[in-house]
Amino acid sequence: MHYYTENFDSKLDSIEVYNRYPLLKPFVGSEYGTIYPKILLIAESHYLPRESTVHIDAASWYAGSEENLNPEEQKWMRTRGILNKSLHGWKAPGHAIYRQLESALMKAGLPANDSVFRQIAFMNAFQRPAKTGASIKNSNLDVEIAVTTVDQVIKAIQPDHVVFVSTKAKRTVGKRLEQNSKGVHHPASPWWNRKQNGISSKQCFIELISGYVNAKEET
Numbered sequence: 001m002h003y004y005t006e007n008f009d010s011k012l013d014s015i016e017v018y019n020r021y022p023l024l025k026p027f028v029g030s031e032y033g034t035i036y037p038k039i040l041l042i043a044e045s046h047y048l049p050r051e052s053t054v055h056i057d058a059a060s061w062y063a064g065s066e067e068n069l070n071p072e073e074q075k076w077m078r079t080r081g082i083l084n085k086s087l088h089g090w091k092a093p094g095h096a097i098y099r100q101l102e103s104a105l106m107k108a109g110l111p112a113n114d115s116v117f118r119q120i121a122f123m124n125a126f127q128r129p130a131k132t133g134a135s136i137k138n139s140n141l142d143v144e145i146a147v148t149t150v151d152q153v154i155k156a157i158q159p160d161h162v163v164f165v166s167t168k169a170k171r172t173v174g175k176r177l178e179q180n181s182k183g184v185h186h187p188a189s190p191w192w193n194r195k196q197n198g199i200s201s202k203q204c205f206i207e208l209i210s211g212y213v214n215a216k217e218e219t
Helices: 016-020 058-063 071-076 079-083 093-107 140-157 167-172 201-218
Strands: 039-043 121-124 161-164
Touching: 016 140, 039 140, 058 140, 079 093, 079 121, 093 201, 121 140, 140 167, 161 167, 161 201
Parallel strands: 039 121, 039 161
Antiparallel strands: none
């Protein structure tokens, strides 16, 4: 069963990096914008198995294509495949981000049903995977392609709100986007639950999404 829509693919398919790596195309929930405001969540990057080397050099990565990846590597960076799970479907240790986001989105007021992600869109800012379990060591090329790609995705799916769930991505990419955005710490990091100025990133995220949801319900 698909919890996402392909209605935006005619526009997304024109984006350069998705011609080379279609697996990286954003997950756009099947009910995105139908009931609640259109919310785009932007994380940091996928990562590949520890033994992988195809993504080590940035220039080579962007000149290549997913045909250079083996089936296991492809599975690790299939954005839609990873998000397309029913409620509480993320069991792998490396999928903590999705478990945390799922819980927070429900606390913010989005309906759980069979998949809370039906209501939102999700992508990674950086279009090159990181090493296993590590934050990407981004090059200038990574940042340039990230900014271009995110701007193009925003034009394609026209979100009402953009929220980064990675301070690294927000600081390097978010500040250069054409559309304004908000940002919180990565949900799989200790900072997600650690309070700063009396509030954690988790609570900040919940209040932010809740504000978007309630504003829609009041109109």
